[in-house]
Amino acid sequence: MQEQQLRVGLIGAGRMGADHALRIRERISGARLAVVADPDLDRAQQVAGSCGARGTAEAHEVIDDSTVDAVVIASPGSVHEPLLLAAIERGLPVLCEKPLTPDAKSSLRVVEAEEARGKHLVQVGFMRRFDAEFAELKRLLDVGDLGAPLMLHCVHRNASTPPGFTSEMMIYDSVVHEFDTARWLLGSEIEAVTVRAPRSSSGSPEGLLDPQLVTFETSSGALVDVEIFVNCGFGYQVRCEAVGERGTALVGADGGPLVHRSGGWGGTISDDFRDRFGDAFDREFQRWADAAHQGRTDPNAASTWDGYAAAAACEAGVQAQSTGTRAEVDLRERPDFYAL
Numbered sequence: 001m002q003e004q005q006l007r008v009g010l011i012g013a014g015r016m017g018a019d020h021a022l023r024i025r026e027r028i029s030g031a032r033l034a035v036v037a038d039p040d041l042d043r044a045q046q047v048a049g050s051c052g053a054r055g056t057a058e059a060h061e062v063i064d065d066s067t068v069d070a071v072v073i074a075s076p077g078s079v080h081e082p083l084l085l086a087a088i089e090r091g092l093p094v095l096c097e098k099p100l101t102p103d104a105k106s107s108l109r110v111v112e113a114e115e116a117r118g119k120h121l122v123q124v125g126f127m128r129r130f131d132a133e134f135a136e137l138k139r140l141l142d143v144g145d146l147g148a149p150l151m152l153h154c155v156h157r158n159a160s161t162p163p164g165f166t167s168e169m170m171i172y173d174s175v176v177h178e179f180d181t182a183r184w185l186l187g188s189e190i191e192a193v194t195v196r197a198p199r200s201s202s203g204s205p206e207g208l209l210d211p212q213l214v215t216f217e218t219s220s221g222a223l224v225d226v227e228i229f230v231n232c233g234f235g236y237q238v239r240c241e242a243v244g245e246r247g248t249a250l251v252g253a254d255g256g257p258l259v260h261r262s263g264g265w266g267g268t269i270s271d272d273f274r275d276r277f278g279d280a281f282d283r284e285f286q287r288w289a290d291a292a293h294q295g296r297t298d299p300n301a302a303s304t305w306d307g308y309a310a311a312a313a314c315e316a317g318v319q320a321q322s323t324g325t326r327a328e329v330d331l332r333e334r335p336d337f338y339a340l
């Protein structure tokens with residue numbers, strides 16, 4: 001089977017979809033793009049054409065296509081649920097960009113559908129799990145080199161937001177990454193969330209609570225704080241410092257080349273997650289394709305359950321933001337099907 005190419009159907013040919021198409025064409029072995037769907041047919045055909053695939057405006061056509069072996073979903077989170085349910089029904093392996101779905105109820109429906117199908121099929125695109133620095137941090141925590149973890153201090157900054165970006169989206173579209181990262185690094189569930197905000201930055205759009213300080217309580221007793229600042233102006237920055245009983249470790253400390261020129265010195269910072277996490281996305285896709293060839297999902301990747309748990313934490317986060325009080329996470333008991 002490994003010699004055969006995995007024939008991938010891509011749904012959504014926007015910023016991430018186009019980048020993933022390029023990745024499959026140029027950097028992933030054992031997979032090729034067969035069909036690309038986007039309601040913007042020109043966009044679908046343009047991305048498909050660059051990969052020798054065909055384009056369509058109809059997403060469900062990709063899932064119904066008998067020549068498609070596996071699906072990548074890179075459409076907006078609000079339309080993920082029906083696509084996931086259809087792919088699960090057909091028994092297709094899926095790599096779904098985050099979030100699994102934007103709310104816990106719909107995510108739970110996806111969990112239940114996969115459980116009923118009796119096969120792990122969906123991998124959620126929380127790419128930090130495949131970043132070399134984050135992987136090293138996880139290893140240090142797992143082997144106990146830092147001692148038992150007490151706290152994670154996280155920073156998540158975007159240079160600017162697209163029009164229509166809301167304070168709630170800062171939780172379920174942005175901090176969703178930290179919910180998954182914290183669960184993965186600490187191996188524990190998020191139990192409660194609190195959100196506070198200083199005065200908003202004058203560089204942020206009117207009405208947006210930006211930045212925000214989000215804290216999570218976890219089932220292991222560790223605390224997590226996240227500064228989410230999505231109009232910081234200067235670039236894309238993701239940092240995480242783990243504090244253990246015997247040591248600390250920091251990821252994302254801008255350790256790139258130190259350049260001296262034009263009467264100054266310093267490094268550069270991109271404003272694009274596709275640059276910062278390019279290698280992580282490549283690794284995520286290669287491991288997804290390899291696992292799909294073997295009829296399984298990658299154990300390091302976020303599962304449907306992980307996508308649901310992150311969505312449930314986001315829901316508590318949005319509630320904490322609107323009430324200004326601590327909100328508990330309402331999470332169903334983990335079924336045996338998703339046992340660790």
Ligand SMILES: NC(=O)C1=CN([C@@H]2O[C@H](COP(=O)(O)OP(=O)(O)OC[C@H]3O[C@@H](n4cnc5c(N)ncnc54)[C@H](O)[C@@H]3O)[C@@H](O)[C@H]2O)C=CC1
Pocket residue numbers: 011012013014015016017037038039040043059074075076077079097098099125126127173273
């Ligand atoms: N892992 C990460 O760091 C990032 C993940 N994302 C995620 O990737 C996904 C896509 O985001 P972007 O590419 O930034 O958005 P985008 O707006 O650039 O592209 C989305 C594309 O999906 C298409 N689309 C809309 N409805 C569709 C449908 N029903 N079926 C098929 N295509 C449809 C749109 O026409 C558009 O071309 C989202 O889930 C987002 O949260 C986005 C940015 C970074």
Ligand SMILES: O=C1[C@@H](O)[C@H](O)[C@@H](O)[C@H](O)[C@H]1O
Pocket residue numbers: 098157158173174177230273
């Ligand atoms: O996933 C992402 C975007 O959707 C989100 O809007 C950004 O805030 C994140 O930094 C990025 O990684």
